[in-house]
Amino acid sequence: MRFLITTAILTSLASVSSAADLPNPILPSDFPTLDTETVALGRQLFFDPVLSGNDNIACATCHHPALGTGDAMSLSIGEGGLGLGRMREVVNGNAPKARIPRNAPALFNLGAREFSTMFHDGRVQLNREAMYGIAMPEGRTLERPLTSALAAQNILPILSHDEMAGHPGENSIADAIDAEEIHGPNGAWQQITAKVEAIEEYRMAFDWIIGQDTPLHITDIGNALSQFITYEFRATDSPFDQYLNGKETAMTPEQLAGMEIFYGKGNCSSCHSGKFQTDHGFHAIGLPQFGPGKDDAYADAGRGMISGIDADKYRFRTPSLRNVTLSAPYGHNGAYTDLRAMVRHHLDPFEGLGNYDRRQAALHELGEGAKDWEPMDNLAEVLRIAMAAEIEPVALTEGEIDQLMAFLSALEDPISRNGRLGVPDRVPSDLPLDPISDPS
Incomplete structure (x- = not known):
C-alpha cells in the first residue's frame, strides 16, 4: 500500500511539473521587515473600538x-449592531441604515509585498502618479506617506458611516465626514487620531516608534495596523507550501490530483496564479447581486465604477485562495457560503447565476425595509451581469471536483485557525472587546 501511494505521488508530481507552471516557493523576502513594538501596538489598535x-x-x-479574518456573513452589519458574526444583533433604537454593500474580505497575506491593490474594486492601489504613490478614493487623498497600500486601506473604513464612523448627529467624527471635512487639524482623520493620542498607554507606545516630541498622525495608526496584519495573518506554511519547498509527502494523492486540475484542465490558475493564487487583476464572473450595492439601483458595477471604463463593469479583484477553506462566504458580496457551490459557479457562471439558490446568502434579518433582492428580480440587470461574465464553462466530473476541493484544503496554513498572537485580554481604551460567541 505504501509503495502504491508513493508511486501515485511521484506520477502526479511528474505530470503536474511537466503540464503546468507551478509558482515558486514563498520566501521571507516576499514580506517586509517588521518591528516587534509596532506589531504589538497594531494588535491593540486592531481590536480596540x-x-x-x-x-x-x-x-x-x-x-x-x-x-477566518472576516465575519462569516455575506454582508456585514456595522453601525447599529452588537456581537460577532451570525450572532450579531441589531440594537434597538439604533438600527443600521443598510448592510455594508460588499463582503468583508479575508486579510491573509495582504502584507506581502506583491499586494499592491486593495478592496474588491481596487480603489486603493500603488500608483507612482498619485499623491505619495498611492491612489486613493476622491476626497481621501493622503496627507503623508504610508508604508504600503495595506496601510492606506486601513484608514478608510474608519471614515465610513455604516462601517465604523457612525452617522451624522451621533458624534463629531461622523459630522465631519458628512461635511467632507477629512483633512486638516479639525478633519475626521485628526479627530480619530486625537482620541488615540489622548490615551496615555497609546501615546507611550507610539513614543518608542515615532519619538516623544512627534505629534501622532493617522498615517502612524495605518502603519501600525499594517504591521500587525502582516504578522498575524501571514499564511505561508500550508501543505502546498511544504510541497513547493521539496517535501513530496506534504500533500495527499487526492490533493496532488486536484493540483493538476487547478493548474490544468480546470483553468483555475488563469486568474488564481502566482505564489498567493491571485493575478491581482479584475474579472467578471457572473456572481448574483444582492444587498444595497454601490449605486441607487442596488447594482454594483465593481471596477467599472472606479475606472470609468465600460469593459470594467462587473469586474472585481481576484482574491487570494490562501486559507480559502476558512474564509467563507465567497465573492465580492459573499454570494456563496459553501465553497463547493462557489467552485461550481466558476465551472459554469451562467448556470450559477440563472439558478442561484438565495439560501446561500448569509444575511442578518433587517425587516421589510431591506430590498436585498432587487437586482436579482430585475431581468435586465441579471442579463447585464451575465453578458459581462468572462469565464468559459469547464466540464469536470464529480470526482474531479472532489479532487479540486482537496487541493483547496491544501492551501490552508494550520496556524491560521488560531493566529499567532490572538485576541488581547484588554485594549488601552478599556472599551469592551467583541465577544467571541460565534466561531463558526
Whole structure:
C-alpha cells in the first residue's frame, strides 16, 4: 500500500511539473521587515473600538481571527449592531441604515509585498502618479506617506458611516465626514487620531516608534495596523507550501490530483496564479447581486465604477485562495457560503447565476425595509451581469471536483485557525472587546 501511494505521488508530481507552471516557493523576502513594538501596538489598535466614531466597533468586528479574518456573513452589519458574526444583533433604537454593500474580505497575506491593490474594486492601489504613490478614493487623498497600500486601506473604513464612523448627529467624527471635512487639524482623520493620542498607554507606545516630541498622525495608526496584519495573518506554511519547498509527502494523492486540475484542465490558475493564487487583476464572473450595492439601483458595477471604463463593469479583484477553506462566504458580496457551490459557479457562471439558490446568502434579518433582492428580480440587470461574465464553462466530473476541493484544503496554513498572537485580554481604551460567541 505504501509503495502504491508513493508511486501515485511521484506520477502526479511528474505530470503536474511537466503540464503546468507551478509558482515558486514563498520566501521571507516576499514580506517586509517588521518591528516587534509596532506589531504589538497594531494588535491593540486592531481590536480596540476607539477607532470608531461611537466607540463600539473595532477592525476585528468584521475581520475577526475566530471567523477566518472576516465575519462569516455575506454582508456585514456595522453601525447599529452588537456581537460577532451570525450572532450579531441589531440594537434597538439604533438600527443600521443598510448592510455594508460588499463582503468583508479575508486579510491573509495582504502584507506581502506583491499586494499592491486593495478592496474588491481596487480603489486603493500603488500608483507612482498619485499623491505619495498611492491612489486613493476622491476626497481621501493622503496627507503623508504610508508604508504600503495595506496601510492606506486601513484608514478608510474608519471614515465610513455604516462601517465604523457612525452617522451624522451621533458624534463629531461622523459630522465631519458628512461635511467632507477629512483633512486638516479639525478633519475626521485628526479627530480619530486625537482620541488615540489622548490615551496615555497609546501615546507611550507610539513614543518608542515615532519619538516623544512627534505629534501622532493617522498615517502612524495605518502603519501600525499594517504591521500587525502582516504578522498575524501571514499564511505561508500550508501543505502546498511544504510541497513547493521539496517535501513530496506534504500533500495527499487526492490533493496532488486536484493540483493538476487547478493548474490544468480546470483553468483555475488563469486568474488564481502566482505564489498567493491571485493575478491581482479584475474579472467578471457572473456572481448574483444582492444587498444595497454601490449605486441607487442596488447594482454594483465593481471596477467599472472606479475606472470609468465600460469593459470594467462587473469586474472585481481576484482574491487570494490562501486559507480559502476558512474564509467563507465567497465573492465580492459573499454570494456563496459553501465553497463547493462557489467552485461550481466558476465551472459554469451562467448556470450559477440563472439558478442561484438565495439560501446561500448569509444575511442578518433587517425587516421589510431591506430590498436585498432587487437586482436579482430585475431581468435586465441579471442579463447585464451575465453578458459581462468572462469565464468559459469547464466540464469536470464529480470526482474531479472532489479532487479540486482537496487541493483547496491544501492551501490552508494550520496556524491560521488560531493566529499567532490572538485576541488581547484588554485594549488601552478599556472599551469592551467583541465577544467571541460565534466561531463558526
